[in-house]
Amino acid sequence: MNFTSTAPILVLGGRGKTGRRVVARLTDLGLPVRAASRSASAHHSSLARFDWDDPGTWASTLDGAGAVYIVFPNEHPDIATVQAFAAAAADGGVRRLVLLSARDADYAGEPFAERAVRESGLEWTILRPSWFAQNFSEGLFAGAVQAGELALPTGEGREAFVDAEDIADVAVAALAQDGHAGQVYELSGPRPLSFGTAVSMIAESSGRSIRYRHVEPAAYAAELATWGVPADLADILARLLEAIGHGSGDYVSDGVQRALGREPRAFEEYVKAAWT
Numbered sequence: 001m002n003f004t005s006t007a008p009i010l011v012l013g014g015r016g017k018t019g020r021r022v023v024a025r026l027t028d029l030g031l032p033v034r035a036a037s038r039s040a041s042a043h044h045s046s047l048a049r050f051d052w053d054d055p056g057t058w059a060s061t062l063d064g065a066g067a068v069y070i071v072f073p074n075e076h077p078d079i080a081t082v083q084a085f086a087a088a089a090a091d092g093g094v095r096r097l098v099l100l101s102a103r104d105a106d107y108a109g110e111p112f113a114e115r116a117v118r119e120s121g122l123e124w125t126i127l128r129p130s131w132f133a134q135n136f137s138e139g140l141f142a143g144a145v146q147a148g149e150l151a152l153p154t155g156e157g158r159e160a161f162v163d164a165e166d167i168a169d170v171a172v173a174a175l176a177q178d179g180h181a182g183q184v185y186e187l188s189g190p191r192p193l194s195f196g197t198a199v200s201m202i203a204e205s206s207g208r209s210i211r212y213r214h215v216e217p218a219a220y221a222a223e224l225a226t227w228g229v230p231a232d233l234a235d236i237l238a239r240l241l242e243a244i245g246h247g248s249g250d251y252v253s254d255g256v257q258r259a260l261g262r263e264p265r266a267f268e269e270y271v272k273a274a275w276t
Contacts, residue, residue, distance in 0.1 A: 007066030008032040009175050010094075013073070014047050015039070017134050018100060021168035022069055022175070031176055036061050038073075052081055058088050065089075067096035067175045072113065074233065079112045086120040096123040096181070098174045100167070103128045103186050103253065123181040125174035130188040130249060133161040133270040136202060140237070143227075148210050150199055153217040153242045158192035159249035162256075163265040170259040185255030189264050192250045198267060206275040217242045 009026055013019035014035025026033040036050035050061045052073060062068070068089055072082075089097060097117050105111045105128055117124045135141045136150075144150045167187055174180040193201075196212040203210040215223075217238040224234035243249075256264035 006032055007064060008034040010034045010036060010048075010061060010065040010068040012036050012050055012069060013071035016071060017132060017138055017164045018167045018171065019069065019071055021164060022171050025168055025172045026176065029172070029176065034061070034065060052077065052085075055084065055088075058085065059092065062089055062092040062094060065092065065094050067098065068094055069171055069175055070097060070099045070117070072100075077113055079116070082113045082116040086116045086122075090120050090122055094122060096125075096175065098125045098171055099127065100171070101126050101128045103130045103188065104248065125180045125182070126184045127167060127170060127174070128184060128186045128253075128255070129167050130162045130253070131159050131244075132164050132167075133189065133267055134164045134274070135161075136198065137274045138164075145199070145202065145210055148208070150195065150210070150212045151215045151220065151223070152195055152212070153215055153220045153238055153245060154195050155214050155245035156194050156196070157245035157247060157250065158194045159244050160188035160190070160192040160252050161198065161267055161270075162187045162189050163267075163270050165270075166256050166260075166264050170256060173259055180259065183259070185259050186253035187255040187264070188251075188253040190252060190266050192252065193267055195244075201267065201271050202275050205271045214245075 009031060011019050011023050011033060014023050015037045019035070023033055023035045034048055036048040038049070038051045048061045049057050051057045086097070097120060099114065099117045101111060101114055105114065114126055117126065132139060136145050141150055170185055170187060199210050199212040220241065221234040221238040224237060225231055256262070
Protein backbone atom coordinates (compact mmCIF):
# COMPACT_ATOMS: atom_id res chain seq x y z
CA MET A 1 0.00 0.00 0.00
CA ASN A 2 1.08 3.57 -0.61
CA PHE A 3 0.47 5.95 2.26
CA THR A 4 -1.90 8.45 0.72
CA SER A 5 -4.36 8.34 3.62
CA THR A 6 -4.43 10.46 6.76
CA ALA A 7 -2.72 7.79 8.86
CA PRO A 8 0.47 9.39 10.19
CA ILE A 9 3.88 7.81 9.76
CA LEU A 10 5.57 7.60 13.15
CA VAL A 11 9.30 8.37 13.20
CA LEU A 12 11.09 7.31 16.37
CA GLY A 13 14.31 9.15 17.09
CA GLY A 14 12.86 12.14 15.28
CA ARG A 15 15.79 14.34 16.29
CA GLY A 16 18.49 11.85 15.28
CA LYS A 17 20.80 11.72 12.27
CA THR A 18 18.42 9.68 10.15
CA GLY A 19 15.16 10.44 11.93
CA ARG A 20 15.15 14.17 11.33
CA ARG A 21 15.99 13.60 7.67
CA VAL A 22 13.14 11.11 7.33
CA VAL A 23 10.75 13.60 8.95
CA ALA A 24 11.84 16.37 6.57
CA ARG A 25 11.35 14.18 3.50
CA LEU A 26 7.93 12.95 4.55
CA THR A 27 6.87 16.51 5.28
CA ASP A 28 8.11 17.69 1.87
CA LEU A 29 6.05 14.91 0.27
CA GLY A 30 2.97 16.20 2.05
CA LEU A 31 2.55 13.00 4.04
CA PRO A 32 1.28 13.07 7.62
CA VAL A 33 4.20 12.47 9.97
CA ARG A 34 4.52 12.18 13.74
CA ALA A 35 8.06 12.69 15.00
CA ALA A 36 8.82 11.26 18.42
CA SER A 37 11.68 11.67 20.86
CA ARG A 38 12.42 10.98 24.50
CA SER A 39 13.33 14.64 25.03
CA ALA A 40 10.17 15.97 23.36
CA SER A 41 8.41 17.25 26.45
CA ALA A 42 11.47 19.06 27.77
CA HIS A 43 12.73 20.77 24.62
CA HIS A 44 10.55 20.18 21.56
CA SER A 45 6.82 20.53 22.02
CA SER A 46 6.32 19.74 18.31
CA LEU A 47 7.55 16.19 18.94
CA ALA A 48 5.58 13.39 20.52
CA ARG A 49 7.20 12.03 23.66
CA PHE A 50 8.40 8.45 23.29
CA ASP A 51 10.66 6.64 25.75
CA TRP A 52 11.73 3.03 25.21
CA ASP A 53 12.08 2.69 29.00
CA ASP A 54 8.55 3.95 29.64
CA PRO A 55 5.91 1.79 27.91
CA GLY A 56 3.32 4.25 29.17
CA THR A 57 4.42 6.61 26.37
CA TRP A 58 3.92 4.05 23.61
CA ALA A 59 0.15 3.88 23.12
CA SER A 60 -0.45 7.59 22.53
CA THR A 61 2.52 7.77 20.17
CA LEU A 62 1.32 4.76 18.17
CA ASP A 63 -2.32 5.84 18.15
CA GLY A 64 -3.61 5.93 14.58
CA ALA A 65 -0.16 5.44 13.01
CA GLY A 66 -0.01 3.51 9.75
CA ALA A 67 3.74 2.92 9.64
CA VAL A 68 6.67 3.24 12.04
CA TYR A 69 10.35 3.98 11.51
CA ILE A 70 12.11 2.20 14.37
CA VAL A 71 15.43 3.47 15.71
CA PHE A 72 16.89 2.21 18.96
CA PRO A 73 19.01 4.44 21.24
CA ASN A 74 21.80 1.87 21.45
CA GLU A 75 23.23 -1.15 19.66
CA HIS A 76 21.77 -3.69 22.07
CA PRO A 77 18.15 -2.98 23.03
CA ASP A 78 16.43 -5.25 25.51
CA ILE A 79 14.78 -8.18 23.72
CA ALA A 80 11.62 -8.06 25.83
CA THR A 81 11.22 -4.36 25.09
CA VAL A 82 11.53 -4.91 21.33
CA GLN A 83 9.00 -7.75 21.37
CA ALA A 84 6.57 -5.74 23.49
CA PHE A 85 6.80 -2.75 21.17
CA ALA A 86 6.22 -4.84 18.05
CA ALA A 87 3.15 -6.35 19.70
CA ALA A 88 1.90 -2.92 20.75
CA ALA A 89 2.32 -1.65 17.18
CA ALA A 90 0.34 -4.57 15.79
CA ASP A 91 -2.38 -4.20 18.42
CA GLY A 92 -2.57 -0.47 17.65
CA GLY A 93 -3.33 -0.99 13.98
CA VAL A 94 0.10 -0.23 12.52
CA ARG A 95 0.55 -1.96 9.16
CA ARG A 96 4.20 -1.36 8.28
CA LEU A 97 7.50 -1.35 10.20
CA VAL A 98 10.87 -0.13 8.93
CA LEU A 99 13.77 -0.99 11.23
CA LEU A 100 17.17 0.69 11.29
CA SER A 101 19.61 -2.14 12.03
CA ALA A 102 23.30 -2.37 11.05
CA ARG A 103 25.28 -3.89 8.19
CA ASP A 104 26.36 -7.46 8.96
CA ALA A 105 24.05 -7.45 11.97
CA ASP A 106 23.48 -11.18 11.38
CA TYR A 107 27.14 -12.20 11.67
CA ALA A 108 26.33 -14.20 14.82
CA GLY A 109 22.81 -15.23 13.82
CA GLU A 110 19.60 -13.30 13.29
CA PRO A 111 19.47 -10.28 15.62
CA PHE A 112 16.51 -10.50 17.97
CA ALA A 113 15.38 -6.97 17.08
CA GLU A 114 15.12 -7.99 13.44
CA ARG A 115 13.41 -11.22 14.41
CA ALA A 116 10.81 -9.35 16.47
CA VAL A 117 10.00 -7.16 13.47
CA ARG A 118 9.81 -10.13 11.10
CA GLU A 119 7.54 -12.04 13.48
CA SER A 120 5.24 -9.09 14.18
CA GLY A 121 2.74 -10.11 11.50
CA LEU A 122 3.11 -6.67 9.89
CA GLU A 123 4.77 -5.59 6.65
CA TRP A 124 8.44 -5.08 7.45
CA THR A 125 11.62 -3.74 5.88
CA ILE A 126 15.06 -3.86 7.49
CA LEU A 127 17.84 -1.36 6.78
CA ARG A 128 21.42 -2.39 7.52
CA PRO A 129 23.68 0.62 6.94
CA SER A 130 27.45 0.74 7.16
CA TRP A 131 29.12 3.40 9.33
CA PHE A 132 27.61 6.81 8.60
CA ALA A 133 29.62 9.46 6.77
CA GLN A 134 27.93 11.94 9.11
CA ASN A 135 29.74 10.43 12.10
CA PHE A 136 32.61 12.75 11.15
CA SER A 137 30.45 15.87 11.56
CA GLU A 138 27.42 14.98 13.67
CA GLY A 139 28.26 11.86 15.61
CA LEU A 140 30.91 9.78 17.31
CA PHE A 141 33.96 11.27 15.59
CA ALA A 142 32.82 14.89 15.35
CA GLY A 143 34.49 16.23 18.49
CA ALA A 144 37.87 14.72 17.65
CA VAL A 145 37.71 15.91 14.05
CA GLN A 146 36.87 19.42 15.20
CA ALA A 147 39.80 19.26 17.63
CA GLY A 148 42.14 18.35 14.76
CA GLU A 149 43.00 14.71 15.49
CA LEU A 150 40.99 11.54 15.09
CA ALA A 151 42.55 8.56 16.89
CA LEU A 152 40.88 5.19 16.27
CA PRO A 153 41.77 1.47 16.44
CA THR A 154 41.10 1.02 12.70
CA GLY A 155 44.65 0.98 11.30
CA GLU A 156 44.55 1.12 7.50
CA GLY A 157 41.22 -0.69 7.37
CA ARG A 158 38.59 0.65 5.01
CA GLU A 159 34.86 1.28 5.37
CA ALA A 160 32.27 2.02 2.67
CA PHE A 161 30.74 4.94 4.57
CA VAL A 162 27.08 5.51 3.76
CA ASP A 163 25.52 8.96 3.60
CA ALA A 164 22.66 9.47 6.08
CA GLU A 165 20.81 11.19 3.22
CA ASP A 166 20.73 7.86 1.39
CA ILE A 167 19.53 6.03 4.48
CA ALA A 168 16.69 8.54 4.82
CA ASP A 169 15.77 8.17 1.15
CA VAL A 170 15.55 4.38 1.49
CA ALA A 171 13.61 4.65 4.76
CA VAL A 172 11.06 7.00 3.20
CA ALA A 173 10.64 4.72 0.19
CA ALA A 174 10.03 1.75 2.48
CA LEU A 175 7.64 3.70 4.71
CA ALA A 176 5.60 5.43 2.02
CA GLN A 177 5.72 3.21 -1.06
CA ASP A 178 4.76 -0.32 -1.98
CA GLY A 179 7.31 -2.89 -3.11
CA HIS A 180 9.68 -2.96 -0.13
CA ALA A 181 7.93 -5.38 2.22
CA GLY A 182 10.09 -8.32 3.25
CA GLN A 183 13.28 -6.69 2.01
CA VAL A 184 16.60 -6.45 3.86
CA TYR A 185 18.64 -3.58 2.42
CA GLU A 186 22.35 -3.52 3.22
CA LEU A 187 23.36 0.07 2.60
CA SER A 188 26.81 1.47 1.88
CA GLY A 189 28.60 4.12 -0.10
CA PRO A 190 30.03 3.39 -3.56
CA ARG A 191 33.59 2.60 -2.44
CA PRO A 192 35.51 1.76 0.73
CA LEU A 193 37.87 4.39 2.17
CA SER A 194 40.41 4.29 4.97
CA PHE A 195 39.81 6.64 7.87
CA GLY A 196 43.06 8.37 7.01
CA THR A 197 41.81 9.07 3.50
CA ALA A 198 38.44 10.27 4.79
CA VAL A 199 40.10 12.65 7.24
CA SER A 200 42.44 13.96 4.53
CA MET A 201 39.46 14.70 2.30
CA ILE A 202 37.72 16.58 5.10
CA ALA A 203 40.89 18.52 5.91
CA GLU A 204 41.38 19.55 2.29
CA SER A 205 37.78 20.65 1.84
CA SER A 206 37.57 22.53 5.14
CA GLY A 207 41.02 24.11 4.90
CA ARG A 208 41.81 22.90 8.42
CA SER A 209 44.67 20.84 9.81
CA ILE A 210 43.21 17.46 10.76
CA ARG A 211 45.08 14.21 11.11
CA TYR A 212 44.27 10.58 11.74
CA ARG A 213 46.32 8.16 13.82
CA HIS A 214 45.90 4.58 14.93
CA VAL A 215 45.51 3.67 18.62
CA GLU A 216 45.05 0.32 20.30
CA PRO A 217 41.48 -0.74 21.11
CA ALA A 218 42.01 -0.67 24.88
CA ALA A 219 43.35 2.88 24.71
CA TYR A 220 40.40 3.98 22.60
CA ALA A 221 37.89 2.38 24.98
CA ALA A 222 39.60 4.10 27.90
CA GLU A 223 39.38 7.45 26.11
CA LEU A 224 35.68 6.95 25.45
CA ALA A 225 35.19 6.26 29.15
CA THR A 226 36.69 9.65 29.98
CA TRP A 227 33.96 11.19 27.79
CA GLY A 228 31.29 9.49 29.88
CA VAL A 229 30.61 6.57 27.54
CA PRO A 230 29.57 3.50 29.60
CA ALA A 231 32.34 0.91 29.76
CA ASP A 232 30.37 -1.85 28.02
CA LEU A 233 29.43 0.43 25.12
CA ALA A 234 33.02 1.72 24.88
CA ASP A 235 34.28 -1.85 24.58
CA ILE A 236 31.70 -2.64 21.87
CA LEU A 237 32.66 0.43 19.84
CA ALA A 238 36.36 -0.35 20.20
CA ARG A 239 35.81 -3.91 18.97
CA LEU A 240 33.69 -2.78 16.03
CA LEU A 241 36.30 -0.26 14.95
CA GLU A 242 39.11 -2.77 15.43
CA ALA A 243 37.20 -5.15 13.14
CA ILE A 244 37.31 -2.51 10.40
CA GLY A 245 41.08 -2.65 10.70
CA HIS A 246 40.83 -6.36 9.90
CA GLY A 247 38.67 -5.82 6.81
CA SER A 248 35.11 -6.09 8.12
CA GLY A 249 33.90 -3.02 6.21
CA ASP A 250 35.99 -3.33 3.07
CA TYR A 251 33.19 -4.11 0.62
CA VAL A 252 30.27 -2.41 -1.09
CA SER A 253 26.58 -3.30 -0.66
CA ASP A 254 23.80 -2.82 -3.22
CA GLY A 255 20.88 -1.84 -0.99
CA VAL A 256 20.64 1.76 -2.21
CA GLN A 257 20.58 0.59 -5.82
CA ARG A 258 17.94 -2.07 -5.13
CA ALA A 259 15.70 0.25 -3.12
CA LEU A 260 16.03 3.45 -5.13
CA GLY A 261 17.30 2.46 -8.57
CA ARG A 262 20.31 4.79 -8.36
CA GLU A 263 23.88 4.79 -7.15
CA PRO A 264 24.63 5.82 -3.55
CA ARG A 265 26.14 9.20 -2.79
CA ALA A 266 29.92 9.31 -2.81
CA PHE A 267 31.85 10.36 0.29
CA GLU A 268 33.01 13.39 -1.71
CA GLU A 269 29.40 14.59 -1.91
CA TYR A 270 29.07 14.38 1.86
CA VAL A 271 32.35 16.23 2.36
CA LYS A 272 31.32 19.02 0.00
CA ALA A 273 27.98 19.43 1.78
CA ALA A 274 29.30 19.28 5.31
CA TRP A 275 32.81 20.70 5.19
CA THR A 276 32.97 23.34 2.45
